[in-house]
Amino acid sequence: MDSQGSFPLGPSSLTEALYESVRKRIVNGEIAPGEKLTEVRIASEYNVARPTAKACLERLTALGLLRRSVHKTAVVPKLDEDEIRDLYFSRETVERAAVAALARRGVVPPAAVRAQAAMKAAATDMAFENQVEADIAFHAALVTGVGSRRLARMHEVILGEIHLTMGQFQAHRTTHPMNVAREHDDILKAIEDADPEAAQQCLTHHLDQAQDRLIGQLRREGGAVAEPSREAPA
Amino acid sequence: MDSQGSFPLGPSSLTEALYESVRKRIVNGEIAPGEKLTEVRIASEYNVARPTAKACLERLTALGLLRRSVHKTAVVPKLDEDEIRDLYFSRETVERAAVAALARRGVVPPAAVRAQAAMKAAATDMAFENQVEADIAFHAALVTGVGSRRLARMHEVILGEIHLTMGQFQAHRTTHPMNVAREHDDILKAIEDADPEAAQQCLTHHLDQAQDRLIGQLRREGGAVAEPSREAPA
DNA sequence: CGCGCATACTTGTCTGACGATTTGCGACGA
DNA sequence: TCGTCGCAAATCGTCAGACAAGTATGCGCG
Incomplete structure (x- = not known):
């Protein structure tokens, strides 16, 4: 399958580009609310290392665009x-x-x-x-x-x-x-x-x-x- | 001997504890404004890996308690x-x-x-x-x-x-x-x-x-x- | 004495790995 | 049959080591 490695990385630094891309996908609803975002999934989808994906998810979590508690998978929140x-x-x-x-x-x-x-x-x-x-x-x-x-x-x-x-x-x-x-x-x-x-x-x-x-x-x-x-x- | 590895890590998870400790040292003025905080310094002072220290500095930077631009050392800001x-x-x-x-x-x-x-x-x-x-x-x-x-x-x-x-x-x-x-x-x-x-x-x-x-x-x-x-x- | 280049330092990123925790499934006993 | 316990898989937290890239500093040369 095409399950790994072909999302375009646009602008500048790697982490920055990754962050922007994932962010866009979330706010545009491409990633449905409630959907789980594991570190390895991001890493494999974009062909980056897991620490990079981890940093990305952490930034998004800090901004409230993702929710997660310790040792649990990040999910896109659905606001009540x-x-x-x-x-x-x-x-x-x-x-x-x-x-x-x-x-x-x-x-x-x-x-x-x-x-x-x-x-x-x-x-x-x-x-x-x-x-x-x-x-x-x-x-x-x-x-x-x-x-x-x-x-x-x-x-x-x-x-x-x-x-x-x-x-x-x-x-x-x-x-x-x-x-x-x-x-x-x-x-x-x-x-x-x-x-x-x-x-x-x-x-x-x-x-x-x-x-x-x-x-x-x-x-x-x-x-x-x-x-x-x-x-x-x- | 005292140059490496003996700051107490109090509360809970490693990153959390590290973050809290460094944060306290900054806001209490123990680390002077303008002082440089390299990743390796934090890592060696607390005996943690560099990625851990890096994450800590990133969090503090996001909160405005540290300033840094790309590829440059983080410094404690002095507000004008x-x-x-x-x-x-x-x-x-x-x-x-x-x-x-x-x-x-x-x-x-x-x-x-x-x-x-x-x-x-x-x-x-x-x-x-x-x-x-x-x-x-x-x-x-x-x-x-x-x-x-x-x-x-x-x-x-x-x-x-x-x-x-x-x-x-x-x-x-x-x-x-x-x-x-x-x-x-x-x-x-x-x-x-x-x-x-x-x-x-x-x-x-x-x-x-x-x-x-x-x-x-x-x-x-x-x-x-x-x-x-x-x-x-x- | 000023300018440009080379070197050292620091950060960005990757690979790879191990321990810890959560969770879901299955087995066992009441 | 149902509830509870335990084990295994999945996932995250942390670490170690390494290389590339960018910045800053010092030295030598003009």
Whole structure:
């Protein structure tokens, strides 16, 4: 079988490339939630040594993209309702501080504008994953635009889990992306107007919407997630 | 003889114990800022293999307690004024959200009360490190009391760097610990009164005080920290 | 005295191996 | 027949040794 050795390793250093590749596969839902990721499996799939795979899994575990306890196999987590609430509470904490800081200065980060443009472009015809990417990029741009290394670092972890959850639920499929884009515009406008209160309010509204969509979908699907990736390619 | 292999490894698993030990040595200032930590040094000091030491350094680097770029030795960071501001900005973001959440419920976490008691006990006669520990424990209790795993995780990283900085500057030496304890009491009281606004205000005041003390000390000491290991023939 | 090259040091990665722990399956006894 | 115990397989934790690659430092040469 082709059970060993042919996943492309893209960018730079070995560990880095491996990490990025596995990360992408997880957040895009290619690796189903609940699926087990052993060190030897990663090692053989990518033709790397086990310590390298181990380091990769450890990094992903630290970021919350994998779960494991001692001597047990790492699994891709499936967030329940409480965890999604917790995740969004933390996300709101960080992003509210970010937009407030931006609004106090009254300047919109250029990267956020670019991401918003990409968002609108992806809203009409592009693939689902591009919409998610653009949405993530927009929020990331807001936070990195503040210029605080540590805030950005915290947000990166949060966004990783957000990305994972969106990839699993594919919540954007059930939503009109233009609505999301409109809410993004509201946030940008409040920042431009140098109105921290309004910016925080718009952001909270935006995130609450997203959270409700996710939880609604979670309840609808129950535990019976549609994972058609199990059988032969149709 | 004493150059290799006799640091006590306390608690549990090897990597865990190693990590905890090195972490403590760093945050307590036993390892001076700017000091280089090579993998082989850790490995020989603790009689562990180099991969184990490597993993330890990687974890500490991820937490911000060490800095290193590729192929270069890890060093204990010395935070400058900008970084301290950034650190306290992030800290305020997290802790403000925490006390607001607590005040909304109107309940003070028992752990915070206990930590505050320890703080007052340490204020009079105990060693400097105990005061720092108690202060850290108090703030940690506030955040973990919210019950958000992710907020607590973010805060843990922040507190690590806070601990490091306090250990380096020993800012508490120049302060009356009773003042700090009083400010802690104000925060607790506002939470008990279920007044989120007041709680946030007390917290911000408390943290701003601490930040100013740190920056003041930084400016006073300048770069002239007591590390006479620099001397070179003129 | 400055610049470039060679050497030493450190890290990145791999191979290979052994002990420890967990887990699942099967056998034995009540 | 059912429950419990024990053994074996799978997996992880740790270690040892080695080579390659990158960085920094010192030396010699111009």
